[in-house]
Amino acid sequence: MTYLSHNASFHSRENITPSNPGTKHLAPAGGLVSRFPGTALCIGIALAAFGLEHVERILAGKAFLETLNIALILGVILRSVRKPADTFNCGIRFCSKTLLNIAIVLLGTTFSLQAVWSAGPEILLAVLGMVIFSMIFTCWAGRMNGLSRNQTLLVACGDSICGNSAIMAAAPTIQASDEDVGATIAFTAAGGLAVVLGLPVLLPFLNMSGIANGAVAGLTVYAVPQVMAAAAPFGPAALHVGTLVKLMRVLMLGPVCAVLSLTVHHKNARTQPLKPSGTGKAQRLFRLVPWYIAGFMAMIIVRSLGVIPEVCIAPLSQAATFLTILAMAALGLGIDIRSVFRAGRPLVLTVAMSLAGLPGASILLVRILNRA
DSSP states (O other): OOOOHHHHHHHHHHHTTTOOOOGGGHHHHHHHHHHHHHHHHHHHHHHHHHHHHHHHHHHHOOSSSSSSHHHHHHHHHHHHOOOOOOGGGHHHHHHHHHIIHHHHHGGGGGGOOHHHHHOOOOHHHHHHHHHHHHHHHHHHHHHHHHHOHHHHHHHHHIIIIHHHHHHHHHHHHTOOBBHHHHHHHHHHHHHHHHHHHHHHHHGGGTTOOOHHHHHHHHOOOOOHHHHHHOOOOOOGHHHHHEEEEEEHHHHHHHHHHHHHHHHHHHHHHHSSOOOOOOOHHHHHHHHHHHHHHHHHHHHHHHHHTSSSOOOHHHHHHHHHHHHHHHHHHHHHHHHHHHHHHHHHHHHHHHHHHHHHHHHHHHHHHHHHHHOO
16 A cells, blocks of 8 residues: 555545534544554554663664664564554554654754855765765666666665655655565665675775765765764764765755655656646645655755754754654554565665665765865
8 A cells, every 4th residue: 555545545534524514623532532542552662662772782882773773673573463453553654654744844953054055065066966876876776676666766765865764755755655665664774784884894995084984974874873873983073074964965855855756746647637727836836745845945944044943953853753763663563574575686686786886986976076
């Protein structure tokens, strides 16, 4: 079942028909009650994931699997042991759709355009070029390996931008299924972990500066904590540059998802005749671009204008992270583990080629910039 069909069924259950206006005032309470079991289940999984990551840090000194990925795994395991009853479905959909969309909007508050421009427009252009290259290269790899279009685009967005968040943000725009999303996140997470562990071993042999190594980590690794783990061995300057470059990559989430949404709509319009509409062009464009992507970009502007007090930035970022963890738990609860294993060779090869091509291109780009 696609995200689109999930959304349709979600609204079909909660919308009030004109023929029964007497139930209008009961809808909010009924909605909250129906969402409670599934939402509570996702919160329980999220708390368990937090606890397991803490245990990882105590036993190994660091977390090889972050709370986001642990929540996904726990959800998949729980679904495999026993599929949640129908009473949980509404809350699970609420977490995987609505709460995730809110999290993406809140993510925009962590960016300031002033910080991006202070690093220099050439770095922003380099990041933009790397994202475009990675998207194109991954799409080529997916086609070469016979991977489906949706999974190819999900891998491209995840590896090129910001991993799980990008995959889950792009999924509704291309109407990807839960199975495609879950399998893609599982394999890209495994590949991303290999990159995080491999970079500190590989980069010292290239005789680059700490700042250059940090830039490579920022251009290559897709999660901010993992970028920090990969860049930290090369010093504080590498850590700062790597984190800044990574945030620039996340900045591409809005434009990329907007382009994907417009592309999919254009393709559907060629195969399905559009009904006449009296709405203006601006209204039609707003409908084509997902609201959470528009909200994400709007929050970046609001933050850059100084409207949001600095003291609120950290809590908003933490709220976005927690809501994303709930969404990961909900996604895991909707995944049949057999579909992940059925993904098989094409997905594995595409992820491997994408993650191998990105570090190579990043190292080459950084070397060129250092010589310029």
